[in-house]
Amino acid sequence: xxxxxxIKQTPxxxxxxxxxxxxxxxxxxxxxxxxxDEYAVEEGIRLxxxxxxxxxxxxxxxxxxxxxxxxxxAMGCDEAILITDPALKGSDSTATAAVLSAAIxxxxxxxxxxxxxxxxxxxxxxxxxxxxxxxxxxxxxxLSKIDAIDAAARTITVERLLEEGxxxxxxxxxxxxxxxxxxxxxxxxxxxxxxKAAKASIPTWSAADLGLDPTxxxxxxxxxxxxxxxxxxxxxxxxxxxxxxxxxxxxKLADKLMAEKVI
Amino acid sequence: MAMILVYVDxxxxxxLSASWEVLGAAKKLAGEMSASVTALVLxxxxxxxxxxxxxxxxxxxxxCDDPTLADFRAQPFAALLSKVxxxxxxxxxxxxxxxxxxxxxxxxxxxxxxxxxxxxxxxTLKDGAVYVTRPAYAGKxxxxxxxxxxxxxxxxxxxxxxxxxEPNAGANGAITKVDAVLKEDEIATKxxxxxxxxxxxxxxxxxxxxxxxxxxxxPEGFAPVRELAEALNAAVGASRAAVDAGWIPYAHQVGxxxxxxxxxxxxxxxxxxxxxxxxGMRTSKLIVAINKDAEAPIFKLARYGIVGDLFKILPxxxxxxxxxLGK
Numbered sequence: 340x341x342x343x344x345x346i347k348q349t350p351x352x353x354x355x356x357x358x359x360x361x362x363x364x365x366x367x368x369x370x371x372x373x374x375x376d377e378y379a380v381e382e383g384i385r386l387x388x389x390x391x392x393x394x395x396x397x398x399x400x401x402x403x404x405x406x407x408x409x410x411x412x413a414m415g416c417d418e419a420i421l422i423t424d425p426a427l428k429g430s431d432s433t434a435t436a437a438v439l440s441a442a443i444x445x446x447x448x449x450x451x452x453x454x455x456x457x458x459x460x461x462x463x464x465x466x467x468x469x470x471x472x473x474x475x476x477x478x479x480x481x482l483s484k485i486d487a488i489d490a491a492a493r494t495i496t497v498e499r500l501l502e503e504g505x506x507x508x509x510x511x512x513x514x515x516x517x518x519x520x521x522x523x524x525x526x527x528x529x530x531x532x533x534x535k536a537a538k539a540s541i542p543t544w545s546a547a548d549l550g551l552d553p554t555x556x557x558x559x560x561x562x563x564x565x566x567x568x569x570x571x572x573x574x575x576x577x578x579x580x581x582x583x584x585x586x587x588x589x590x591k592l593a594d595k596l597m598a599e600k601v602i
Numbered sequence: 603m604a605m606i607l608v609y610v611d612x613x614x615x616x617x618l619s620a621s622w623e624v625l626g627a628a629k630k631l632a633g634e635m636s637a638s639v640t641a642l643v644l645x646x647x648x649x650x651x652x653x654x655x656x657x658x659x660x661x662x663x664x665x666c667d668d669p670t671l672a673d674f675r676a677q678p679f680a681a682l683l684s685k686v687x688x689x690x691x692x693x694x695x696x697x698x699x700x701x702x703x704x705x706x707x708x709x710x711x712x713x714x715x716x717x718x719x720x721x722x723x724x725x726t727l728k729d730g731a732v733y734v735t736r737p738a739y740a741g742k743x744x745x746x747x748x749x750x751x752x753x754x755x756x757x758x759x760x761x762x763x764x765x766x767x768e769p770n771a772g773a774n775g776a777i778t779k780v781d782a783v784l785k786e787d788e789i790a791t792k793x794x795x796x797x798x799x800x801x802x803x804x805x806x807x808x809x810x811x812x813x814x815x816x817x818x819x820x821p822e823g824f825a826p827v828r829e830l831a832e833a834l835n836a837a838v839g840a841s842r843a844a845v846d847a848g849w850i851p852y853a854h855q856v857g858x859x860x861x862x863x864x865x866x867x868x869x870x871x872x873x874x875x876x877x878x879x880x881x882g883m884r885t886s887k888l889i890v891a892i893n894k895d896a897e898a899p900i901f902k903l904a905r906y907g908i909v910g911d912l913f914k915i916l917p918x919x920x921x922x923x924x925x926x927l928g929k
Contacts, residue, residue, distance in 0.1 A: 566746055
């Protein structure tokens with residue numbers, strides 16, 4: 340099987356994200372593999388370990404994203420490819436999906452593409468499904484478990500986590516998958532893996548390498564723009580501490596919550 | 603006349619409350635842009651949902667009632683939504699931000715040559731385009747997002763961010779029926795079953811959530827949290843620390859790598875309030891924090907704080923609320 344894990348480089352979840360002069364900054368916080376994507380990379384590696392084949396980590400982003408791809412190689416991905424091109428700046432989810440799906444088609448022999456649930460910066464969660472639409476493949480999103488894959492019969496059985504609970508589905512490969520946190524526990528890169536990744540050279544593909552029309556990528560090819568970004572308003576007021584015996588506290592709090600009409 | 607299409611998300615023949623919130627938001631927008639509102643109901647034996655849509659303000663209802671639509675699957679639903687959009691040419695398509703609708707709109711938007719906008723919390727009409735306010739960076743920032751020229755504008759709205767209209771039981775209208783686009787043998791994915799916690803309140807649309815964190819100390823520490831949740835008819839949430847420790851399943855996790863929630867009342871029990879947890883609950887209307895550490899960051903977000911031992915306080919709260927709510 341050839342599995343592609345799509346990843347994005349994002350600021351760490353602990354980063355203090357701020358807006359300065361209309362641009363988002365995160366101080367000196369580390370740039371990491373989008374935390375959701377670690378589960379995608381781990382699941383790809385586990386599928387390879389079980390069924391054979393290889394895992395390619397794929398990212399679209401600036402040159403710095405090579406560091407995130409090196410983390411994927413250190414975890415156990417076999418190859419990594421960065422799609423980088425100034426023309427791709429300002430891509431919305433569908434424009435990003437057009438680029439990723441062109442890269443997946445260029446690879447040619449892909450059985451499954453795995454995404455994390457969403458990127459923790461844009462938080463749209465739309466790119467995976469748009470890639471499925473562009474490729475015309477089955478979409479299996481929000482997976483909490485892959486029960487079985489039969490590589491020869493090209494079938495896959497999965498559990499999806501919906502609002503109401505789990506949905507169990509049988510489907511076919513090739514498929515675009517997005518995974519949730521409880522699907523696995525991502526491994527730490529091994530010492531050997533880190534050494535190997537440090538020496539690896541990561542090939543880069545441009546929009547032209549993918550045969551993409553420059554007027555249909557990046558901001559020019561995007562429907563959605565984001566004219567404004569700003570910090571949310573601070574929560575008003577300060578905390579009122581309720582004290583007394585547990586019973587007194589309970590009575591006081593019940594009075595207040597009933598007066599506020601929230602219960 | 604301009605038209606707004608509202609996708610009514612339903613599960614097993616029951617519409618999600620968030621679908622009616624979206625219909626209310628669409629109705630308000632329609633007033634500003636002189637548009638009509640059509641509700642789109644896709645499902646099997648979903649005729650009651652279609653009728654209900656008139657009560658929540660739909661001017662017209664389009665229904666596809668077909669066995670292939672009994673369970674949500676992206677492929678047949680997106681094929682149908684794309685066809686309806688291509689024919690009816692709505693200016694705006696809105697639906698609740700659930701797993702299903704995010705997937706449906708994302709797939710249909712890509713086939714219609716546009717992009718969806720997910721998780722809107724406010725809508726503003728300007729120069730003929732809908733500007734959507736939505737959280738980014740897990741709510742650490744807000745952004746305004748717009749699709750200026752391409753149509754339809756496809757937008758999912760966060761549950762509980764818009765008020766649910768009062769239903770008008772007498773409202774009625776004509777239902778337009780449409781056919782499914784794909785036949786069963788053209789659909790690759792088969793739903794073989796569900797594993798659902800019956801009778802439990804879902805986090806996504808809960809009015810009240812009681813959440814436990816590291817301070818509950820272990821899996822058995824969730825017993826008083828659950829008891830309080832039951833007394834309040836609330837859903838049970840958890841912090842990442844409690845989930846990672848294996849005390850409660852991931853489905854309960856609230857925060858940056860869990861669910862984002864906006865209940866009327868959010869009660870934290872033994873949660874310190876790390877920035878990642880705040881990201882998932884900071885839009886709650888009213889927050890009550892219970893923690894033994896008076897310096898915990900959660901008290902900066904809370905309206906009411908209780909500093910003390912949650913194992914003494916929670917049973918007292920459960921008893922008091924049961925008494926007040928007549929349980």
